[in-house]
Amino acid sequence: DAGITQSPRHKVTETGTPVTLRCHQTENHRYMYWYRQDPGHGLRLIHYSYGVKDTDKGEVSDGYSVSRSKTEDFLLTLESATSSQTSVYFCAIRAGTGEDNEQFFGPGTRLTVL
Amino acid sequence: ELKVEQNPLFLSMQEGKNYTIYCNYSTTSDRLYWYRQDPGKSLESLFVLLSNGAVKQEGRLMASLDTKARLSTLHITAAVHDLSATYFCAVDRDDKIIFGKGTRLHILP
Numbered sequence: 532d533a534g535i536t537q538s539p540r541h542k543v544t545e546t547g548t549p550v551t552l553r554c555h556q557t558e559n560h561r562y563m564y565w566y567r568q569d570p571g572h573g574l575r576l577i578h579y580s581y582g583v584k585d586t587d588k589g590e591v592s593d594g595y596s597v598s599r600s601k602t603e604d605f606l607l608t609l610e611s612a613t614s615s616q617t618s619v620y621f622c623a624i625r626a627g628t629g630e631d632n633e634q635f636f637g638p639g640t641r642l643t644v645l
Numbered sequence: 646e647l648k649v650e651q652n653p654l655f656l657s658m659q660e661g662k663n664y665t666i667y668c669n670y671s672t673t674s675d676r677l678y679w680y681r682q683d684p685g686k687s688l689e690s691l692f693v694l695l696s697n698g699a700v701k702q703e704g705r706l707m708a709s710l711d712t713k714a715r716l717s718t719l720h721i722t723a724a725v726h727d728l729s730a731t732y733f734c735a736v737d738r739d740d741k742i743i744f745g746k747g748t749r750l751h752i753l754p
Contacts, residue, residue, distance in 0.1 A: 562740065564742065566744070571746065572746060573651075573733060573744045573745055573746035573747045574688075574733065574735075574744040575744070576741060576742065576743060576744075579740065579741065579742075581740055587740075587741075589741060590743065621687065621688070623688075623742075625742070631693070632676060632693060632737075633678070633690045633693055634678065634680075634688075634690065634735070634742060635690065636687045636688045637687065638687050639687055
């Protein structure tokens with residue numbers, strides 16, 4: 532599992548509340564990613580990071596912000612959760628170079644916004 | 646903008662048969678990945694393809710890459726029930742890794 536953990540693993544919240552999801556890695560990888568997975572859409576990239584304090588937007592970044600103040604932690608924040616953000620959220624790291632370059636995924640966080 | 650398309654999106658097949666999943670992408674890429682996901686689980690890396698003509702095999706799965714056609718294939722040989730899962734391709738360009746919608750593979754005994 533490349534030492535990736537996500538917390539919480541499950542969360543139910545109400546519309547309009549802020550939510551922060553945490554991704555933690557233990558192997559000092561530079562690249563970290565946040566995806567959401569919804570039926571019929573596959574995985575869609577929300578934001579990614581290429582180093583401490585270095586982040587960029589993905590395909591579906593509206594309504595989400597991220598922060599990376601330490602190599603090991605990549606936080607995803609929903610400032611004001613909406614029902615459309617009900618989803619399974621996966622964090623991933625990228626390790627290796629060339630053909631040894633792979634993405635490894637965390638276990639996922641199931642978020643329900645009521 | 647990078648787009649990744651997989652087809653078919655759903656495939657039901659008999660054990661022992663061969664089949665191919667296709668992954669097309671819209672711009673040049675740095676590398677292409679294939680993943681497997683079982684229901685309720687996370688994603689597992691299967692293959693990483695870097696160069697034109699690259700072919701990799703693991704058991705009954707073989708992946709290939711044609712960068713000129715912007716096409717990758719995942720070929721399943723003599724399918725077995727254990728290969729039932731959802732398979733994703735993903736394309737890496739400028740550090741963004743974009744996924745296709747996935748192919749849900751159901752192998753009937």
